[in-house]
Amino acid sequence: MAGKVVTISSGKGGVGKTTATANLGISLASLGKKVVVIDADIGLRNLDIIMGLENRIVYDLVDIVEGRSKLRQSMIKHKKFEDLFLIPAAQTRDKMAVSPEDMVKLTDELREEHDFVLIDSPAGIERGFRNALEPADEVLIVTNPEVSAVRDADRITGLIEAAEKGPGRLILNRIKPELVKKGEMLSSDDVFDILGLSIIGIIPEDELVLSASNSGVPVTLNTDSKAGMAFNNVARRLTGEDVPFMNLEDDPGFFRRLVRLIEGL
Amino acid sequence: MTSLLNRLFGRAKKGSGATAKNRLHFVLQHDRIHLPPQRMEAMKREILAVIVKYLVVDQDRVEIALEQRDRSHSKLVAVIPFAKEKQVQIELGPAVAAGGSDSNGAGKASEAVSDDDLREEESSDSEVGEPLAEADETSKSDTDSEEKDDKKT
């Protein structure tokens, strides 16, 4: 099996990389794919918490790379999905403990037995990002509809292209449709115009993301969550399926419905 | 399509979202060519200072601006209208430095433009209309010197 390595990056911190990685991992697993998610944010371990696996950790990424543990025994199996595994970041080491070559070696091994290897990149453009970028077959760039986040997404896009890993695809996270409608927020069209990247996902702001991280059960497992549904769609697009973008507005109102009707003709 | 219809029905954006977009366009243009706005302005002044040494141009209508189709296709486009209604359009690639090899043949032209020169040029802005004849002479003498150069080689 020649699995695909997908790196989730952003430039700016706190825009939703870890949230996206956890949810895509779960969505892909629920589509029947064999998946490993790697937390590459050494020193700031997070993905285990978001996935609700923090109490099962024995070994971490640095243990694997430094040969203290076997790959198999270091991968933490998800509670719900047989074929979803986590490789946690080391919490007490720094980014220099792992090199880009280490990551290539590790993911080459993981590729053999999995359909997808997702890497949660740390924020920034330094070593941790390089570690996450080097083994990537494809890069997803997470951003928010906000000037500074989009600017950093552009910066990272340049670095991804320079490393010949481009073009990345964009996940636009935390969209508030009512603000976009009022003209008080960048729309997905705006961000597309500015960055010129194709968009693989538009994820709405959703309070359920917070409760999901409180409970360690990602929103994709919550059928009421619009963000969860949007992440599911991203996962399907990652597998090559052509999925239309969902309507993010609650009650479109008569006029909008009419407009949509006309558009659909 | 959606945005088109939105615009059609007068739902075009006017709020802070549009401001955000404009600010991003501006900041990314400069990020992408690694030239901050202030240095870009200085460069424009230098380019103009060189041009007015040779040509009588309509300085008020000179436009030197960055054009960007996407992140890997940027170019600097200069529109330099002559004072006498003629108009030339010069396209300069981002890598072309001011005072490049073209001007070497023209003797004085290859002099670097110092800050002092810039200030002089600026201060003479007000007399744009006047020194037409003078400028014509300058361009004649330039062709003269080029001819001399040609004879030498």
Ligand SMILES: Nc1ncnc2c1ncn2[C@@H]1O[C@H](COP(=O)(O)OP(=O)(O)OP(=O)(O)O)[C@@H](O)[C@H]1O
């Ligand atoms: N769609 C969303 N709706 C609401 N809240 C969200 C959404 N996406 C992310 N968040 C919240 O944003 C915060 C940052 O998310 P996350 O930790 O995934 O970002 P990150 O890019 O991984 O951050 P870092 O750069 O620190 O690693 C979290 O509190 C998360 O709950």
Ligand SMILES: [Mg+2]
């Ligand atoms: Mg994170």
